[in-house]
Amino acid sequence: MITKTQLTDDQLLGRIQDCTLDPTDFTHETLLRLTWVLINKYGLDEAIVKNKEIKENYFKTALRNDKFNITLTKAYTEILHHFMERSSTNDFEKLLREFPRLKYNFKNLVKTHYGYNILKEHRKEEPTENGRPILFTF
Numbered sequence: 001m002i003t004k005t006q007l008t009d010d011q012l013l014g015r016i017q018d019c020t021l022d023p024t025d026f027t028h029e030t031l032l033r034l035t036w037v038l039i040n041k042y043g044l045d046e047a048i049v050k051n052k053e054i055k056e057n058y059f060k061t062a063l064r065n066d067k068f069n070i071t072l073t074k075a076y077t078e079i080l081h082h083f084m085e086r087s088s089t090n091d092f093e094k095l096l097r098e099f100p101r102l103k104y105n106f107k108n109l110v111k112t113h114y115g116y117n118i119l120k121e122h123r124k125e126e127p128t129e130n131g132r133p134i135l136f137t138f
Helices: 009-017 028-041 044-061 070-086 092-098 106-114 116-123
Strands: none
Touching: 009 028, 009 044, 028 044, 028 070, 028 092, 044 092, 070 092, 070 106
16 A cells, blocks of 8 residues: 555645555555545545546556446545545544455445445456456456
């Protein structure tokens, strides 16, 4: 994971926006942190829109992949916002410690939130030829 000591929130956001973040650092936890930054900066509704735009651009430009899952991106934003509202902390790492399901059991949170497996229903991916991690296939 990219920690706050390695990149500030604004640096992380900037590197994903300009597609200079190393794809190996584009992990589930990084996506949660990006979402957390966007919610704090813009509020829920605008964060959903910006998260979609930023991630879709990163997929196309940095990952050279068109298998972007818009439904899952919305789920990241809505689910994280739900837990942020129930938390007493304003610190991302403390939020993950308070609600470890965000980090370790996100797939089931998505299934609970939507009532079905959006990962299975919306898209399947094949492994990439260059060995990059396949995102969102838990």
